[in-house]
Amino acid sequence: MTSPTKKKFEFENNTDAPVDVDRVRAILNANDGARIRTWLSICSRCGLCAESCFVYVANDRDPRLSPAYKFSHTLGEMYRRKGKVDRAFLEKCYQIAWLQCTMCKRCSMYCPFGIDVATMIAVARSVCHSQGITPKQLAFFSDHCDKTGNHMGIPVEELVDTCEWMVEEVEDDYEGVTIxxxxxxxKYMYTVNPREPVYYPQDISYAAIIFAAAKESxxxxxxxxxxxxxxxxxxxxxxxxxxxKNVYDKAQELKAQHILITECGHAYRSMAFEGPYMAGYPDGKPPVKIKHYVQLLHxxxxxxxxxxxxxxxxxEPITYQDPCNVSRNGGLWEQARKIIPYIAEDFRDMAPNREHNHCCGGGGGIMPMGPDYKPYRMASGKLKADQxxxxxxxxxxxxxxxxxxxxxxxxxxxxxxxxxxxxKEIIVEAMIVPDHLKLECEK
Amino acid sequence: MMESDINWNSIYEILTGPALWFTFIFFVGGLLIRLAFLFRLSRKKDRVIYNHFSLAWGLRSIFQWMIPWASASMRQQPVFSIVAFIFHLSLLAVPLFLSAHIVLWEEAFGVRLWSMPDGLSDGLTLIFIAAALFLIARRRIRPEVRILTSAWDYALLGITMLPFITGFLAYHQWGPYEVLLILHILFSQILLILIPTTKLGHMVLFFLTRAFIGFEMGGRRGARSW
Structure with missing residues (x-):
């Protein structure tokens, strides 16, 4: 990929300190399981994965952008060097792991051996992170998570205020909508993306209207x-x-039956599939059932x-963008397609679609990495734009x-x-307001 | 004469005697050790395999990748995938069912396999060599494959071809028969020894990684990895 900006990337920690090889080795050893060992040792360099990767296809089929090249020149190289890597190498890994791969996992379905490149890129990211080579914005958001439990650092009072404000906002149109x-x-503990209370508070009110209409608990x-x-x-x-774990624990504390995830892709993948492992649940299952909003609406x-x-x-003609982490990595492509006939007359599917969809180019963390990285998103997103x-x-x-x-x-x-x-916004616009939500004057 | 100084018979005896047994034991034992090692490691570090294991999804995933063009990925490169299919098919079928080998299997293991007509095995050998040349050419020509390819990848392809080339020449008695036969046996043994220790281990590991991604994507998420 030709780099749109020549300037030095902004890392969490821009130092020239030597790499802590022991720490790198510890991460490599912890991940040196049967799967990664096998994947790294049997990749036959057939190159079939290249064509499956939207980053490769959208960037003039630059051979350095094939998934096999990317994992071999990041995690593969780290293992070959037995962790003895320097900062210059990790900075190259940074470009591959964050700017050239969104961990959409499409290539793992196109590799004859089913090599899971996304998992290996995630380990490469962990190694970079251990040396302070992390996108500055992601480090900033992570810091908020650490201190406040949400990536925007919203205090509790502010969240509660926003919810109250949203209830007031809809009072003029609906009866009995509460949060x-x-x-x-x-039944549901509703969890959201902090962008909603900050930038799109109406998303929370849409959810509240839908819950009220369905008389949900x-x-x-x-x-x-x-x-x-x-x-x-x-x-x-x-x-x-x-x-x-913050979310799992809270749901258990409140004795909620399900954790409900807003219309967010990676949140679902994280909570339902990868979260249990990250939080140390040995059976790999979340302690509370996880449901995505698409399932609920369906x-x-x-x-x-x-x-x-x-x-x-x-x-008007509409199409559906399968988010990688809702469709391929979440298994919910049919539920979404069953919702669509209720709300739209002229649905035109993209090709390829469902679990074979292409990433939009905004996944894997590159969107919250900020405007500096927009040129990369736009270049890789060309394929989605064409679709x-x-x-x-x-x-x-x-x-x-x-x-x-x-x-x-x-x-x-x-x-x-x-x-x-x-x-949510389409449903709220198009639904028949049930009697129990109608204002007195409209009944 | 120089040639008479070399005792071809005794080399042949060693290669088809102790060396052959060593090869078979190394081949089978090496693969078993590699599998046992990976199994032990997986029990410690890959809980995800056991937590989500699904035989049905695993088998589907293997099956769909053993049929030509049954996966979306193979359909994307139809010529390469059919050539790769023929390459693997003849790589397994010719050595196993060649009539000249059938006798050897029976002598060594007491099992009588189906014997392939000589014309067919001859044809498949040529097709195999052509397929291997195609794979080499593809590695040279396609930029995304070329950049991934190391000298070792070419070497392994070459070593895989040598038993076929020497066997073909020996069968037709083109060239010095004894030398060709001995080289044929020697190269075959080198190839078998390389299988457990290199990427050629995909001969068995394919089934494991294929099954894993089958149930990781399919069993857990309903996504078909083909």
Whole structure:
């Protein structure tokens, strides 16, 4: 990939201190299991993985961007050098592990041996992180997680205020919409992305309206409400484990039946699949059932708990962006496609789709890494832009915050004329307001 | 004459006697040791394998990658995948079922395998050599493969071809028969010894990594890894 910016990258720790080889070795040894050993030793360099990688395809098929090249020149090299690496090498690894791979895991389905490159890149990130070579913004967000339990560092009072404000906002339109705080024994403990209270508070009110319409038992916790996991993307495995454990522990404390995840991709992958391992649960299962908002909406529509006004269905062509961590890495592509006929008339799927979808280019932590990295996102996102263009859609539904922002950026960059939408906002717009939510004057 | 100084018969005796047994024991034992080592390691460090194990998804994942073009990835490069399929098929079938080998199997292990007609094994040998040359050429030509390829990758491909080339020449008696036969046996033994110790271990490890990704993606998430 040609680097759009020549300046030095901003690391968490820009020092010239020598690499702590013992620490690097400790991480390499801890991960030197049967899988990584086998993957590293049997890769036959056939190159089939290259074509599966959107970064490779979108960047003029630069041979240095194939998944096999990327893991071999990061983690593979670390093992070959037995951990004796220097800072210059780790800075190269930084570029590969954070700018050229979003850990979307598509290549593992295209490798004849099923080599899981994403897992190896994650270890390479951990090694870089151990030496302070972490994207500055991810380190900054991680620090917030460490101190406050959420990556934006929002104090409890502010979250509660936002919830109260959102309830007030909808009072003029709906009757009886509430946001129960720290309510024990709820069916769902609702967890969100801190971007919602900060930038998109209406997302929380949409959720509250939908819950109220479905007469759901739910609660918003005052701690452990951040389901995202930026420390996971920063390569800070210990903190990533703490981050998921905050949520698991709170759900157990409140005796919630499920942890419900907002329309966010990596949060679901982290909470449902990787979190138990990061938090040290030996059986690899989360202690509380995890549900994504897409699953919930699908159930509500299927069971008639939410009814859609067919006049309010979206008439313009729409398409669906499968977030990697909801579809391929979450298994929820069909649920999303079952929601769509309720809310849109002209659905045009992208090709490839479902578990074979391409990453939008905003995943793996590159979106929260900040504007300096936008040129990389835009270059790699070219493939997604072409896919969207080919559908002729005007709207792109996507239940993921990163995809959402990336698609709006891509639309501007490549003049696609599309707008990203979340399921919640469409449902709230299109649903038949049930009697118990109607204001007295409207009944 | 120089040639008579070398006792081809005694070299042949050693190669088909102790050296052959050493090779078989090293080949089978080496693979078993590698598997045992990985198994032990996995019990300690790869809980994810045992936590999510699913035989059905594992077998599906293996099966879908053993049928030509059954995976999306193979369909993306149809020529390469069919050549790779033929390469592996003839690599296994010719040495196992060649009529001249059938006799040897019976002598050594007392089992009588199906014997392939000579015309077929001859043809498959040529096809194998052609497939191997294609794979070498592909490594040279395609930039994304070339950048990954090391001298060792070419060497392994060459070593895999040598038993076929020498066997083919010996069968047709093109060149000095005794020398070719001995080289054929020697190269075959080198190849078998390399399998447990190199990336050629994918002969058995393929099934394990394939099964793992099958249930990791499929059993856990319903995503088909093919």
């Amino acid at each position: 129960p705080i720290d309510q024990p024994d709820a 739910w609660t918003m916790p005052t701690f452990g409400w951040d389901c995202t996991n930026l420390p996971m993307f920063a390569g800070n495995r210990t903190l990533a484990g703490k981050q998921v 159930e509500y529509l299927r069971d008639g708990r939410i009814q859609i006004d067919s006049d309010k269905k979206i008439k 969207i263009k080919a559908t002729g859609a005007k709207f792109v539904i996507t239940p993921c915050h990163n995809c959402f922002d990336q698609i709006n950026d891509l639309s501007e960059e490549y003049d696609l004329g599309v707008k990203a939408l979340s399921f």
